[in-house]
Amino acid sequence: xxxxxxxxxxxxxxxxxxxxxxxxxxxxxxxxxxxxxxxxxxxxxxxxxxxxxxxxxxxxxxxxxxxxxxxxxxxxxxxxxxxxxxxxxxxxxxxxxxxxxxxxxxxxxxxxxxxxxxxxxxxxxxxxxxxxxxxxxxxxxxxxxxxxxxxxxxxxxxxxxxxxxxxxxxxxxxxxxxxxxxxxxxxxxxxxxxxxxxxxxxxxxxxxxxxxxxxxxxx
Numbered sequence: 001x002x003x004x005x006x007x008x009x010x011x012x013x014x015x016x017x018x019x020x021x022x023x024x025x026x027x028x029x030x031x032x033x034x035x036x037x038x039x040x041x042x043x044x045x046x047x048x049x050x051x052x053x054x055x056x057x058x059x060x061x062x063x064x065x066x067x068x069x070x071x072x073x074x075x076x077x078x079x080x081x082x083x084x085x086x087x088x089x090x091x092x093x094x095x096x097x098x099x100x101x102x103x104x105x106x107x108x109x110x111x112x113x114x115x116x117x118x119x120x121x122x123x124x125x126x127x128x129x130x131x132x133x134x135x136x137x138x139x140x141x142x143x144x145x146x147x148x149x150x151x152x153x154x155x156x157x158x159x160x161x162x163x164x165x166x167x168x169x170x171x172x173x174x175x176x177x178x179x180x181x182x183x184x185x186x187x188x189x190x191x192x193x194x195x196x197x198x199x200x201x202x203x204x205x206x207x208x209x210x211x212x213x214x215x216x217x218x219x
Contacts, residue, residue, distance in 0.1 A: 008152075010072060017064070088134040088166055089127065089202075095137065095144035095157045095179065098186035099123065107210040117189045124193040125177065128202035129169050137163045147180030148194055154180050169196040 092103040099117035102125045103110075115123040127133050137146060137157045147154040155165055179190040197205065 013071070014068065017068075021064075088132040090134050090136070091125070091127065093125075093135050093137040093146060093157070095139045095146065095190075097141050097184050098179075098190040100125070100177075100190070100192045104206065104210075107206050109210040111206065111210045117186070117191060122191045122193055124195050126195050126197065126202065126205055127169055128199040129172055129196050131199060132166050132168050134164065134166045137165070142183050143181050144183050144190070145180035146177065148175055148177045150175040151194075156181060172196050172198065 090104070090106050092105060094101040094103070099115055100123050101112060101114040102123060103112050113123045113125070115121045117123075135146075135155075137155065138161060139157045139159045141159060143159065144157045145154060146157060151169075153167070155163065157163060174193060174195045177192045177194045179187060183190065
């Protein structure tokens with residue numbers, strides 16, 4: 001998934017930067033302790049402030065923070081730009097207490113996939129690989145969150161508000177999706193399956209199930 005690649009790049013850079021800062025701080029603390037023990041009989045400095053070191057420290061913090069904000073924003077922009085390239089497949093996602101409904105408006109006949117998320121009856125969201133997918137997500141009741149842990153993707157879904165996002169799945173597979181926002185009594189059962197197939201298999205699936213009765217998990 002495109003978002004997984006961008007997330008991995010950002011996570012690797014920020015982890016390396018955090019490790020570097022930790023190492024610098026640890027070395028400075030160690031040197032300060034050693035120096036304190038070696039000069040235990042020295043008189044303490046009478047200076048109340050160290051303006052230049054403090055100014056340098058603040059400048060470094062501001063520079064690092066500015067870099068992280070700018071870099072993260074840039075990666076987020078590139079992620080959506082890459083995903084939005086091409087003619088998107090449209091899927092309407094409705095999260096409700098306590099299950100999911102997926103509508104495919106581009107099918108030749110109405111196609112809806114839904115279930116009640118009871119006794120293993122989870123709906124399956126079928127998407128093609130290598131093509132941008134435009135999800136339009138909304139909720140009729142409370143806040144939910146579409147979360148696919150294996151693909152490192154999570155997006156909040158708000159009541160009476162359409163949240164639009166475009167993604168691209170880069171490989172075939174089947175992954176469990178969950179609601180990542182506590183939404184009531186049966187929140188723990190609110191799962192679905194995300195199934196990515198080849199474009200040809202997706203077009204065939206769309207033609208076979210268009211116009212079928214709503215419900216179930218066609219896959």
